[in-house]
Amino acid sequence: MLPFIYADTRMVPAGVRAIGSAMVESGFSKTRIVLQQWNKNFRPSRMLLDGRVPDLFMVSTMGMHSDRAMELVRDARRIDPAHRPLIIAGGSHAVYEPFLLFADERTRYEGPDIVVTGEEFVLLSLLEVILSFRAAGESLRSAFFRAKASGALDEIPGLIYPLGSRAESEGIADELVDTGVQRLLGDLDELPHPVPGYQLLEPPSRRATLGSRALEAKRVRWHSPISSLVMTFGCKFACPYCPIPAYNQRQHRLKSPERIADEMWQLHKAYGLRYFFGTDDNFFNTKSRTLDIVQTLARAExxxxxxxxxxxxxxxxxxxxxxxMKDHLPLVREAGCRALWLGVEDMTATLVKKGQSVDKTTESFQLLRAVGISPMPMMMHHDSQPLYSRGTNYGLLNQVRLLRKAGAVSLQVLMMTPSPGTKLFADTYGKELVLSRAGGREVRPYMHDGNYVIASSHRRPWRKQFNLLLAYLYFYNPVWLATNLWRRKTRVGMKPAYMQLVGMFGLTQSIRRTFGWALRLMFARIERFKVPPQSIVPVRSSNQIDAAPHAPVQITLPASARSARADKTAAHSLQVIGAP
Ligand code: B12
Ligand code: SF4
Structure with missing residues (x-):
């Protein structure tokens, strides 16, 4: 549904592809990348690669996809222990809430053997240690258990593993050991090249099993016309609802301009790819470094x-x-840039201040359009913002109208939703703003995507849900499609009209998916969480002295509430502080 329609299925995510490249470049070329969006029926318990059960099964997940990821882990655990692969989980969910991959308050999951809370070099360090323990003919899984028992894994920051008598056989932990926050790679040129990752893709199919061969190189472009590319990581701002600066340990990490140019060219040569989406958090973060990159891309041959x-x-x-960057936007265009997504959030800067205002937003959009770069605003709707405000720019529709006038080519409006790893996360739960159920329907992780209203103190939260749809409808509609077709002779050509078509289709899906939820919010009883997600087993640091950095966040409950809830919340779950 909106605003991610097509971006979810037509662009291989960079995370799994990067892990694939790291595997190939370190010698594990017999690896396959299976995307659930292309292979919905895939069952790890039925996978065979060259006639054998693979040694390793790895799963990558964002928070919102974690239910499906856990299904895969549980299914992989059905493989009989003699052949069962070592099961590793990673990805952004593992970075922010790794303990939920082992267990949460509602379900006792059968979790993975280990979780990697960092990037590819943490995984490679883990494999290196396991292989140093491996005897001839021994499986990786068995060597892993010996390495774990020896304490050798504690030397690698960025891991969480379970301990307990049933941890090996059933993946059920008595406690979780956290080896600390990963050491971040500073120079992104040391990363493996993205080209090998694309050689490993499982062709899209309805099968539960793996195909005999990976997707052919010439078919990659057809299934994934957009290639996501790491160019920079990090952002200098510190918006309280965003975990990105902390994840990057306040660093702005970059690839060299030459490396970025080379990656684009090699991907074009190998797979015919022409469209690249930089996975940057804020590409213009540092002007001088941005200029280096765009100058190189504009001149590269x-x-x-x-x-x-x-x-x-x-x-x-x-x-x-x-x-x-306003004097250099023509150069940015010359370097190949054709659209930029801007985190406007709230044009009046009432909700978030990061140097935006109505005038500045309008000016930046007009400057971008004048050089032929499509401005794509990302907005955030929140409890105190009305749908419409008379005589001010505060209302949601007022802002959508201003954006349209300023030249916005697409629109993203998400409801403010608590993000793990942020300052606001625990507070939002502690204030009982986060919904757990409405009318018996449980809020599952997939609803934490900003499209569903799942955190609100508004007396009528269903209004917020409808506001999102109305804002989209105001932007994406046949009238505005016709207007954009009429005005197609601008520097951005047919893109606004094309985005109207995509947007109208996406809106039908958004209505289909969220309308029922809006009705539940309107008519049904709403239940709320009282504490943030907790771990049902204790999380401790490997040195047993420091607090475990990936443990659930502590919240301070008022004394009265504490005693009332003591029976509901395990004592250990309130002991540990901090988030990455
Ligand atoms: C690009 C992007 C998108 C694109 C993705 C398109 C695509 N098909 O790839 C779009 C715009 C669609 C998108 C949408 C959303 N996104 Co987004 N997105 C990003 C962004 C900016 C870059 C992701 C990326 O490619 N990074 C580069 C790769 C190389 O890094 P990586 O994915 O982290 O993977 C590394 C490690 O995590 C690890 N790793 C990953 N998998 C595995 C597996 C194993 C086994 C191991 C060992 C290691 C490992 O190694 C990898 C290599 O270093 C990140 C922020 C960021 N800078 O990472 C947010 C981010 C991933 N998105 C996020 C969110 C929340 C969303 C949305 C829900 C929207 C929202 N409300 O914000 C939607 C969900 C859409 C959907 N239906 O899936 C969050 C996820 C938070 C969480 N707790 O999981 C992130 C982290 C931003 C944030 N901190 O708030 N997103
Ligand atoms: S929301 Fe955007 S601008 Fe704010 S800290 Fe996160 S990445 Fe930076």
């Missing part, structure tokens, strides 16, 4: 062919930094 004639790319930036 390979085999006598200018890169800019083959590669088009897109990224995320802020309004503030776009204005700092």
């Amino acid at each position: 390979f085999d006598g062919v200018p890169l800019r004639s083959k590669a088009r790319w897109y990224s995320e930036v802020t309004v503030h930094d776009t204005l700092l």
